[in-house]
Amino acid sequence: xxxxxxxxxxxxxxxxxxxxxxxxxxxxxxxxxxxxxxxxxxxxxxxxxxxxxxxxxxxxxxxxxxxxxxxxxxxxxxxxxxxxxxxxxxxxxxxxxxxxxxxxxxxxxxxxxxxxxxxxxxxxxxxxxxxxxxxxxxxxxxxxxxxxxxxxxxxxxxxxxxxxxxxxxxxxxxxxxxxxxxxxxxxxxxxxxxxxxxxxxxxxxxxxxxxxxxxxxxxxxxxxxxxxxxxxxxxxxxxxxxxxxx
Ligand SMILES: Nc1ncnc2c1ncn2[C@@H]1O[C@H](COP(=O)(O)OP(=O)(O)O)[C@@H](O)[C@H]1O
Ligand SMILES: [Mg+2]
Numbered sequence: 001x002x003x004x005x006x007x008x009x010x011x012x013x014x015x016x017x018x019x020x021x022x023x024x025x026x027x028x029x030x031x032x033x034x035x036x037x038x039x040x041x042x043x044x045x046x047x048x049x050x051x052x053x054x055x056x057x058x059x060x061x062x063x064x065x066x067x068x069x070x071x072x073x074x075x076x077x078x079x080x081x082x083x084x085x086x087x088x089x090x091x092x093x094x095x096x097x098x099x100x101x102x103x104x105x106x107x108x109x110x111x112x113x114x115x116x117x118x119x120x121x122x123x124x125x126x127x128x129x130x131x132x133x134x135x136x137x138x139x140x141x142x143x144x145x146x147x148x149x150x151x152x153x154x155x156x157x158x159x160x161x162x163x164x165x166x167x168x169x170x171x172x173x174x175x176x177x178x179x180x181x182x183x184x185x186x187x188x189x190x191x192x193x194x195x196x197x198x199x200x201x202x203x204x205x206x207x208x209x210x211x212x213x214x215x216x217x218x219x220x221x222x223x224x225x226x227x228x229x230x231x232x233x234x235x236x237x238x239x240x241x242x243x244x245x246x
Contacts, residue, residue: 002029003171003204004053009062009072011048022048024227026062030206032171035198035238037218038208045227046208047176053206054087054174055079067171069121084112085122088165088173092180094157096149102160103145106132109167128169135167136160139193155186162193166203173197175207179214184246191217192241213246 009026012019023045030036030053038046051057052064055071058079064072071082096105110129130138136145139159149157158178165173175194179187195217198205207218215221216239223230 001032003032003067004030005063005065006052007063007065009052009059009064011045011052011057012060021045021227023052023059023224026229028222028229028232030172030204032204033198033202034220035195035205035218036207036220036222037215038206038222038224039210039212039215040224040230041210044224046210046224049224050174050176050206050208053172054089055082056089081116081120081122084116084168085120086171088168088170090158090161090165090173090175090178092177094149094154094161094181096157096161096164098149101146101148102136102141102152102163103132105149105160106135106164106167109164113168130167130169132163132167135163138166139163153186154182155189158182158186158190159193162190162197166197171204173203173205175205177209178207179209179211187214187246188241188244191244195238195241211246213244216244217241 006026006028010024011022013022026049038049040046048057052059058074059072062072063070066086074082113129136142139162141156141159144152144156152160179190182190191214194205194207197203209215218235219238220234222232
């Protein structure tokens with residue numbers, strides 16, 4: 001079943017006299033439970049596309065339909081609400097709050113959802129937040145839960161940021177170059193975790209990368225270049241994340 005449909009989606013920027021497209025005329029359906037990778041060189045428009053999917057940005061043209069709702073024309077409050085209910089995001093540099101412990105960073109997500117209230121159009125009655133302990137256990141860091149980010153390695157910080165992202169039980173987990181700051185072995189472990197979240201728990205995961213080795217573990221590889229989709233292919237037998245080389 002398709003969770004999100006992009007219809008002629010573009011995002012343009014105007015700089016002085018000139019305007020240009022960061023993404024142009026994207027048509028794409030993403031299915032529930034799929035592990036999709038968006039692959040392309042730097043500047044191709046990958047982050048822009050991910051930000052549009054996650055309601056961190058709005059398209060300048062086109063329709064973006066999530067579970068039947070066109071979010072393309074949403075205002076800031078509506079987008080905040082959309083994100084609170086539907087989207088978990090993992091960034092290259094973790095974006096944890098340094099003055100909060102790992103546990104507190106993850107627990108914040110509960111507040112985000114609670115603040116958005118019961119009357120949200122996205123409250124369909126079945127999306128429970130996870131206990132922070134459970135989200136942290138899921139990424140294998142229970143013993144370190146009361147550490148501060150500076151007391152954790154890069155890989156551990158990324159695990160906590162994944163715990164934070166899944167704590168909302170989001171319909172969509174978005175990852176922007178999640179292994180970009182990590183060494184090969186730690187990066188593989190993070191990819192394995194993302195692959196398991198999709199393959200074992202049925203979560204919809206969309207990961208952006210410029211690294212073609214990372215794409216071999218996905219169910220689907222969407223290549224972007226010069227703001228456009230160049231190809232879109234399903235992988236019959238994705239590699240296990242622990243077996244890739246880069
Ligand atoms: N906020 C912005 N203002 C102006 N230009 C932007 C902005 N965000 C991205 N761009 C431009 O859009 C293009 C695509 O950027 P981006 O989506 O970040 O690419 P990628 O993630 O594939 O490296 C680049 O040329 C970038 O400089
Ligand atoms: Mg980027």
